[in-house]
Amino acid sequence: MVMNGYDPQTNGGQYLEDLATAYWVSDALFTALEMDLFQTIDDFGIRGASLLELAPKLGANESALERYLALLNSLGLVGCYQNVYYNQLITKEYLLIASPLYQGDSLLWRKNLTDDWNTLKASLTAGGRVNFLPADISEDELNLRRAKYIKAMDNVAKLKARDCTTFFTELSGDILDVGTGSGAMALAFLEAFPGTRATLLDIVQMLPQTQKLVDATAYADRVNYHPANILEPQWGLAKKYRLIILSNIIHAYAESENEQVLKTAASHLSDDGIILIHDFFNEHDPVKAHLTDINMFLNTYNGKVFSGAWVIAELKKNDLLTSSLIPLATDTALIFAARSQMALDTIYFK
Numbered sequence: 001m002v003m004n005g006y007d008p009q010t011n012g013g014q015y016l017e018d019l020a021t022a023y024w025v026s027d028a029l030f031t032a033l034e035m036d037l038f039q040t041i042d043d044f045g046i047r048g049a050s051l052l053e054l055a056p057k058l059g060a061n062e063s064a065l066e067r068y069l070a071l072l073n074s075l076g077l078v079g080c081y082q083n084v085y086y087n088q089l090i091t092k093e094y095l096l097i098a099s100p101l102y103q104g105d106s107l108l109w110r111k112n113l114t115d116d117w118n119t120l121k122a123s124l125t126a127g128g129r130v131n132f133l134p135a136d137i138s139e140d141e142l143n144l145r146r147a148k149y150i151k152a153m154d155n156v157a158k159l160k161a162r163d164c165t166t167f168f169t170e171l172s173g174d175i176l177d178v179g180t181g182s183g184a185m186a187l188a189f190l191e192a193f194p195g196t197r198a199t200l201l202d203i204v205q206m207l208p209q210t211q212k213l214v215d216a217t218a219y220a221d222r223v224n225y226h227p228a229n230i231l232e233p234q235w236g237l238a239k240k241y242r243l244i245i246l247s248n249i250i251h252a253y254a255e256s257e258n259e260q261v262l263k264t265a266a267s268h269l270s271d272d273g274i275i276l277i278h279d280f281f282n283e284h285d286p287v288k289a290h291l292t293d294i295n296m297f298l299n300t301y302n303g304k305v306f307s308g309a310w311v312i313a314e315l316k317k318n319d320l321l322t323s324s325l326i327p328l329a330t331d332t333a334l335i336f337a338a339r340s341q342m343a344l345d346t347i348y349f350k
């Protein structure tokens, strides 16, 4: 809807009204997830569920629920036939917890960000983030938060990871996943290319959470974990890597940090290796890129969304050849870099 930007064919006032009510749609979705509404419908199996059956299960008032279900129907999330409600395909694919592409953790993490967005005006005045975690937050609470965060990242990365692997026709050897989060990016490559192994690098506090998720997959024995702070000039790695992944990590920091991060990443690239950068970029899906930029402004120290042109210029400073910015069908895009044209030519540009 509004993410598509201003459409000159429509009434400008309508566009503004749609901007102002965009949060109604978000709240409608968050509420259904928090009430477990889609899962409750799914529990009735293929016969679906009537209003009379759903209302008590959800603890909802019948006539209120009927109006809410009509909204979810118009949003394309549930269907209704002869007074029986069922989940639409998009809901089955992304909003039921058993689905491999489940997005609920990520969507509800978005809801948590409301507190940051409520500080937009104060942050604009202050010139930076004003909403911080309480100073006395315990390590247990932090770990709970990390577990939620990593699941949210995992949901999103799984949506994109297979798109990234399809640019490779063959791959073997060592993969380094920098700021790995759940490891979903590296895991997709391990699945697609049996002759690979992966080193998952993240801050020491995050890796136990990563390991919990990786241990539940079939690839745990092809993975090792490397705690490091990528803001340090050396990451303590002895090897060179055939594939180095930087997925959604560039936007966590500003220019000076990323100059260093890209330099260190380049120093670990083998002669036949590829660096894969996956991120938001200002040239691709500008509305989402700028929303993500402000999101970083509100909840990180100095994270921002870059132009692809800036990242490409930095890679070139490290004597790397690069692809142009390759848009995915979604809101993010890719840049590939390598030491030689021969290595870059192994990437299959569709």
Ligand SMILES: C[S@@+](CC[C@H](N)C(=O)[O-])C[C@H]1O[C@@H](n2cnc3c(N)ncnc32)[C@H](O)[C@@H]1O
Binding pocket: 153, 154, 156, 157, 178, 179, 180, 181, 182, 183, 184, 185, 201, 202, 203, 206, 228, 229, 230, 231, 246, 247, 248, 249, 252
């Ligand atoms: C937005 S997440 C992206 C995770 C994953 N690459 C993906 O695409 O889903 C950024 C990750 O980078 C890690 N990270 C942030 N700063 C880091 C640092 N200074 N050193 C190492 N890892 C860092 C975070 O802990 C987090 O797991």
